[in-house]
């Protein structure tokens with residue numbers, strides 16, 4: 209698994225499911241990651257977690273991201289996931305393992321959400337470099353696949369330690385490190401400081417993935433120029449805009465790029481919703497699809513009332529009617 213020269217869709221809880229990843233790939237993303245899942249849930253064979261990492265053969269290369277803070281549990285989760293042995297549904301397969309296998313395991317050391325950090329997980333780990341080392345080493349030992357680590361710049365402005373953690377990750381056998389240029393304290397505001405990514409890039413030899421505030425193709429070009437990073441990862445810039453991957457690819461390939469029309473956008477959005485319905489069933493899919501549709505329509509002429517209607521829809525037929533009516537008005 210090569211982590212260089214990749215355009216990556218960031219892991220986003222409640223967003224980057226199989227259907228969205230598939231759309232992102234079609235638009236030009238090279239690599240996708242599951243949303244974070246609890247290592248403990250994997251360890252205890254929790255059934256619900258299986259839906260969070262659901263994938264199919266056309267979703268590759270694909271990483272599974274785990275969070276937790278107990279090295280032994282993280283090691284077990286890495287062992288089970290990397291070998292297709294986490295199988296709570298007891299699905300019987302010819303090979304005896306659950307396929308398709310992921311391509312790598314990613315460790316979450318950046319999540320800033322209160323519930324996560326209060327449990328000592330996500331970015332809380334950055335406060336304890338020794339524990340980071342134990343966790344990364346344990347995952348590398350447990351996994352038969354490459355292990356990557358996703359971090360923030362540090363816990364807060366007075367404890368920036370991304371370089372220290374990146375070096376630890378490298379020494380512990382990580383195959384790549386992704387750096388979001390913000391501290392935990394900053395959550396998502398204000399801007400990401402790309403200097404931190406640059407500092408990490410000059411400190412380690414493993415591939416560095418730059419993340420934070422890529423909203424356009426030119427942001428992608430700038431972040432690589434600024435940091436010298438090997439790859440880049442896009443999160444919020446892809447919400448309702450998987451086309452950003454095509455835009456970035458066009459810039460890298462020095463090809464002209466034409467942004468999609470509203471009709472093209474809607475066509476892609478419909479594909480995504482249909483895939484969600486097929487994979488999750490209509491009730492769950494439509495409830496989850498509302499936010500995606502809202503993002504797709506954001507900023508489009510006269511879309512405010514459509515977004516309102518979409519937010520109340522409960523069936524695919526209703527969604528299709530609302531969108532058909534909207535398209536007739538523009």
Ligand SMILES: Cc1cc2nc3c(=O)[nH]c(=O)nc-3n(C[C@H](O)[C@H](O)[C@H](O)COP(=O)(O)O)c2cc1C
Nearest residue numbers: 218219220221243244388420421422442443444445
């Ligand atoms: C809705 C949402 C959910 C997220 N969930 C995760 C997650 O599960 N794991 C993770 O490592 N980061 C998660 N992130 C952080 C993103 O992966 C990314 O690091 C962050 O948004 C910064 O990149 P951006 O400026 O391109 O959005 C999430 C971000 C958002 C907006």
